[in-house]
Amino acid sequence: MKGLTGKTALVTGSSSGIGQAIAVRLAEEGCNVAINYRSDSDGAEDTRRQAMEKACKDVEACGVKALLVQGDVSKEADAIALVQQTVDYFGQLDILVNNAGVQTESPSEAIEADSFDWVLGVNLRGSYLCAREAIQHLLAHSRPGSIINISSVHEIIPRPQYLSYAISKGGMGNMTRTLALEYAAKGIRVNGIGPGATITPINDDWTDNLDKKAEVERHIPMGRAGTSEEMAAAVAFLASDEAAYITGQTLYIDGGLTLYADFREAWSA
Numbered sequence: 001m002k003g004l005t006g007k008t009a010l011v012t013g014s015s016s017g018i019g020q021a022i023a024v025r026l027a028e029e030g031c032n033v034a035i036n037y038r039s040d041s042d043g044a045e046d047t048r049r050q051a052m053e054k055a056c057k058d059v060e061a062c063g064v065k066a067l068l069v070q071g072d073v074s075k076e077a078d079a080i081a082l083v084q085q086t087v088d089y090f091g092q093l094d095i096l097v098n099n100a101g102v103q104t105e106s107p108s109e110a111i112e113a114d115s116f117d118w119v120l121g122v123n124l125r126g127s128y129l130c131a132r133e134a135i136q137h138l139l140a141h142s143r144p145g146s147i148i149n150i151s152s153v154h155e156i157i158p159r160p161q162y163l164s165y166a167i168s169k170g171g172m173g174n175m176t177r178t179l180a181l182e183y184a185a186k187g188i189r190v191n192g193i194g195p196g197a198t199i200t201p202i203n204d205d206w207t208d209n210l211d212k213k214a215e216v217e218r219h220i221p222m223g224r225a226g227t228s229e230e231m232a233a234a235v236a237f238l239a240s241d242e243a244a245y246i247t248g249q250t251l252y253i254d255g256g257l258t259l260y261a262d263f264r265e266a267w268s269a
C-alpha cells in the first residue's frame with residue numbers, strides 16, 4: 001500500500017492475535033516494527049520471525065527491521081519508554097497501533113474495583129498514554145503520523161457482563177474522534193477499527209469448541225468469525241497514504257455484526 005515503506009510502527013500487545021497479525025502485515029508493507037509485549041517474550045519472538053519472513057523474501061536486500069519492546073501500557077513510565085525506545089532505535093515513529101487489550105466477565109453489580117481499574121487501565125489509559133507520547137514525538141519533529149486504535153463492535157454495542165470492556169471501547173471511540181479533531185491540522189490522523197468476533201487467544205473459550213463457535217457464528221450475518229489478518233489489512237489501509245483523507249473514523253470489520261442481525265427477518269411487522 002502507498003506510503004508505508006520506510007515508516008516506523010509501534011504495535012502494542014503484538015505478541016499474539018490481532019496485534020501480531022498487524023505487526024507482520026505492516027512489516028510486509030515495508031514498515032520497521034516495534035513489537036510490544038507485556039510478558040510473552042516467546043510470542044513476541046514469533047511475531048518478529050513471521051514479520052521478517054514476510055518482509056524479507058530476499059534477506060540481503062531487506063531494509064525492514066523489527067525491535068522487541070517489553071512494557072505494560074497501563075504504566076505511565078512503560079508507555080513513555082516504549083515510544084522512547086522505538087525512536088531511539090529507529091530514529092522516528094510514524095504509526096502507533098493501540099492494540100493491547102484485556103477483558104473480564106462479571107455481572108455488573110459484582111465487579112471488583114481492581115478488576116474495573118485493570119481493564120480501563122490497559123484498554124483506555126494505556127492507549128491514551130501511548131498516543132500522548134507518540135503525538136509529543138510527532139509534534140516535536142513536525143512529522144505527520146497515524147494513530148490507529150483497536151476498538152471493538154462494543155464501541156457502540158452494549159455488552160452486559162463485560163461492562164468495563166464496553167466502557168473502555170466506548171471511551172476509545174471518543175478518544176479517536178477527539179484526538180483526530182485536535183491534531184488534524186498538524187497532519188496527525190487518528191482512526192480506529194472495530195473488530196467483530198475474531199479468532200484469537202482472547203476468545204479461547206469459544207474458538208476451541210465447535211459447538212460454541214457455531215453458536216457465536218449463528219449471530220453473525222456473514223456466518224463466520226473474522227481473522228486477525230482481516231483486521232490487519234484494514235489497519236494497513238488506514239495507516240497508508242491510501243487513507244490520507246480519513247481521520248476520526250472507526251471502521252467496523254465485523255461480518256455485519258453491527259447491522260442489527262435480528263432484523264434479518266421481519267419480526268417487527
Ligand code: NAI
Binds near residue numbers: 038039040199
Ligand atoms: P489477545 O489476547 O491475543 O491480544 C491482546 C494482547 O494485549 C496480548 O498480546 C496481551 O499480552 C496484550 N496485553 C494485555 N495487557 C497488556 C498490557 N498491560 N501491556 C501490553 N500489552 C498487553 O486478543 P486479541 O483478540 O488479539 O485482542 C487484540 C485487541 O483486539 C484488543 O484490544 C481487543 O479488545 C480487540 N478486539 C478483539 C476482538 C476479538 O474477537 N478477538 C473483538 C474486538 C476487539
